[in-house]
Amino acid sequence: MTPSGAEFVRQIKGQIEEVDPAQVHDVLWDENVVLVDVRESDEVAAGKLPGAVHVPRGFLESRIDGAVGDRSKRVVLYCASGNRSALAARTLKEDLGYDNVESMTGGYTLWKDRGYEVDVPRTLSAEQRERYSRHILINEVGLEGQIKLIDSKVLLIGAGALGSPNALYLAAAGIGTIGIVDDDVVDLSNLQRQVAHGTSTIGTPKVESAAKRINDLNPDVTVVQHQQRLDADSVLELFKGYDVIVDGTDNFPTRYLINDAAVRLNKPVVSAAILGFEAQLSVFDTSHPDGPCYRCLFPVPPPAELAPSCGANGVLGVLPGTAGLLQATEVIKLIIGVGDSLRGRLLMYDALAAEFNEVKVRKDPECPVCSRDRDSISDDEMGVFPDYEAFCAAAG
Amino acid sequence: MATIRIPPVLRPSVGGERQVTADGADVGEVLKALVASHEELGTQLFGADGELNRFVNVYLNDEDVRVLDGLDTKVGDADTLQILPAMAGGAA
Numbered sequence: 001m002t003p004s005g006a007e008f009v010r011q012i013k014g015q016i017e018e019v020d021p022a023q024v025h026d027v028l029w030d031e032n033v034v035l036v037d038v039r040e041s042d043e044v045a046a047g048k049l050p051g052a053v054h055v056p057r058g059f060l061e062s063r064i065d066g067a068v069g070d071r072s073k074r075v076v077l078y079c080a081s082g083n084r085s086a087l088a089a090r091t092l093k094e095d096l097g098y099d100n101v102e103s104m105t106g107g108y109t110l111w112k113d114r115g116y117e118v119d120v121p122r123t124l125s126a127e128q129r130e131r132y133s134r135h136i137l138i139n140e141v142g143l144e145g146q147i148k149l150i151d152s153k154v155l156l157i158g159a160g161a162l163g164s165p166n167a168l169y170l171a172a173a174g175i176g177t178i179g180i181v182d183d184d185v186v187d188l189s190n191l192q193r194q195v196a197h198g199t200s201t202i203g204t205p206k207v208e209s210a211a212k213r214i215n216d217l218n219p220d221v222t223v224v225q226h227q228q229r230l231d232a233d234s235v236l237e238l239f240k241g242y243d244v245i246v247d248g249t250d251n252f253p254t255r256y257l258i259n260d261a262a263v264r265l266n267k268p269v270v271s272a273a274i275l276g277f278e279a280q281l282s283v284f285d286t287s288h289p290d291g292p293c294y295r296c297l298f299p300v301p302p303p304a305e306l307a308p309s310c311g312a313n314g315v316l317g318v319l320p321g322t323a324g325l326l327q328a329t330e331v332i333k334l335i336i337g338v339g340d341s342l343r344g345r346l347l348m349y350d351a352l353a354a355e356f357n358e359v360k361v362r363k364d365p366e367c368p369v370c371s372r373d374r375d376s377i378s379d380d381e382m383g384v385f386p387d388y389e390a391f392c393a394a395a396g
Numbered sequence: 397m398a399t400i401r402i403p404p405v406l407r408p409s410v411g412g413e414r415q416v417t418a419d420g421a422d423v424g425e426v427l428k429a430l431v432a433s434h435e436e437l438g439t440q441l442f443g444a445d446g447e448l449n450r451f452v453n454v455y456l457n458d459e460d461v462r463v464l465d466g467l468d469t470k471v472g473d474a475d476t477l478q479i480l481p482a483m484a485g486g487a488a
Contacts, residue, residue: 252482273483276404280483298482302405302451346480353414357401359455359478362463 009083016089019102021111024049024076028117033074036067038088039108043080047118049111052078057088064092066139071098078104078111122147128220132174145336146174150220152335153177155242157230157258159206160184161315162248162272164196165324166331171214171221173332178214179224179242182206193317230254232382235261244331247271248324252301257383259284259294263370264377269294270330270342272323277316277351279323282361283330283342286370291343296364300385319351398426399476406479409436423454424467426477441479453480 003011027033028050035052037044044054053067057079068075075098077085085103092098104111112118124132124146135141135149154175156163159182170178186197186209194206201209207225214223226238230249239245239261247258247269255271262269268285271294285291326347333339348357365371397417402410410416411434418433420426427448431438443449447467454461455478461469471477 275483278404278483280480297453298451300450302449302481348480350414357458357478359453359458359480360460362460 009086012090013086013103016086016093017102018082018086018105019076020105021114021116024078024104024111025114025116027074027076033076034068036064036075036077036088037079037108038077038085039079043108045121045123047112047120048108049078050117050119052119057084060088060091061096063139064096064098068098071096072100073098074100074102076102076104079107080109081107082110083107124150128174131218131220135173140338141336145338148335148337149174149332150176152244153179153242154244154246154331154335155179155181155239156246156248157181157254158248158250159194159196159210160190160248160250161193161274161320162324162327163210163246164194165321166246166248166328167196167210167214168217169325169328170331171218173328174218175221175331175335177222177224177242179226179238180207180210181226181228181230181238182210183227183229193315193320195321230257232257232379235382236264236379239265239267242267244334245269246327246331248320248327252385253383255294256301256385260369260377260382262286263293264374264382266374268334268343270327270334272327274315274320274323276314277319279319279326279349279351281323281326281330281342281347281349282345283334285334285341285343288343290363292361292363293367293370295369296367297346297361299364299368316351319349322349322351397473398471400426400430401476401478403479403481405481405483406437406440409440410434420471422465422467422471423456423461423469423477426471427454427467440481451481454478455480 035049037048037052037054038057038060040056055063055067077088079085082103082105085107089101089103092101132146135146136143152175154170156166156178159167159180167178184206186201186204186206188202190197196210196213205227207227211223211225214221235257245258245262245267247255249255258269263286266287268283270283272279272281284293286293330342333341344361345358346361369377397419399415399417401415402413407413418426418429420429427441431441441449441452448454456464456469457476
């Protein structure tokens with residue numbers, strides 16, 4: 001005769017190891033023990049054990065490897081009362097070869113009744129869950145990563161060719177605050193590549209035009225409009241409010257200014273430059289001990305005849321789209337903390353050849369800026385380089 | 397013959413080519429051979445002191461020659477030199 005459901009669970013409990021919440025409490029935060037919450041998402045939203053990873057029982061077999069890669073690790077499973085976790089423990093032990101699996105008796109209910117600490121996770125609204133569902137489904141992002149994106153603040157320097165794709169996709173990704181620095185107005189000749197703007201916003205400030213488009217795409221995003229040129233007097237105060245700086249500017253003095261201020265504040269800069277059919281891209285993050293800065297790569301800018309700005313020289317309209325989205329990708333990786341960033345590498349894209357190449361960018365131990373004590377970098381030297389006066393005079 | 401990748405801003409000086417080849421046992425020799433056939437590149441690559449201009453980076457394959465042996469870095473036939481001046485375009 002087949003057993004009843006309750007009898008079956010009792011039989012299973014006889015075949016697996018069980019552990020009392022008191023013993024689990026003793027190993028809370030022990031890095032050799034992985035706590036796995038096998039309940040459903042709506043149950044976890046009300047609270048879970050601190051440090052526990054969430055793998056719903058329905059996804060146990062497909063997701064446990066992502067949560068616990070090492071099958072010899074001690075794994076403690078829990079659910080609401082200890083039944084589902086017992087069944088899950090048997091699966092891990094019998095079917096998936098986990099050596100050291102236990103189910104916590106009494107589950108989350110008993111844990112809470114004993115007065116042990118719980119984490120009440122940040123949750124998203126039903127609308128946010130829907131909007132970001134394709135992010136939440138990726139292990140590397142998940143709910144946790146999406147919350148990091150929502151809590152983050154990104155500053156775009158320039159709302160033009162590179163700023164446009166960044167603005168749109170970062171907004172779509174749910175970046176909580178997007179600051180935009182630009183003093184220009186939308187011109188008809190911008191629209192071949194600056195897709196954050198439109199025919200209906202010609203003549204309006206770019207920050208305003210981009211804000212309008214961003215909020216149509218995602219009303220959750222707070223857009224801070226900085227309708228100004230970046231200058232040495234305000235740059236530090238401005239950068240302090242943001243986590244990541246996106247450099248898509250068209251001139252060297254601004255690039256050096258961005259670099260020097262970011263180095264002083266140890267903020268990461270995701271940098272791209274475009275010309276014709278080619279793009280250069282890198283991440284300058286001096287908060288990392290081996291992270292080079294822009295001056296490690298290019299201590300001085302080329303003379304004006306070798307440094308045309310793309311506005312005057314032309315650029316394939318889709319190229320800043322490609323380069324800007326590579327930037328946006330790096331921004332998102334930095335915020336979520338996944339993958340290998342472009343820190344220490346310069347990526348070059350040649351659209352005509354359909355080729356990507358990269359070279360190493362080394363931290364310069366004698367870098368005029370990032371090798372120094374941050375406090376010794378004065379306001380007066382920020383954004384300045386040898387021959388600065390002559391350079392700016394030649395550039396007009 | 398080493399391969400030299402030419403960045404867009406310098407292509408007018410080499411007849412529009414994206415990459416060219418030049419002979420030489422080290423980076424200095426290869427670049428000098430390049431300049432010999434494309435004179436305009438001379439002032440763009442080298443300063444009056446004969447050293448590489450500081451605004452131009454040269455990479456042997458993917459490594460900056462300045463962290464190798466500079467212009468004395470040995471170059472093989474299968475190697476690629478990448479010349480890389482900074483670019484700033486983006487917002488306009």
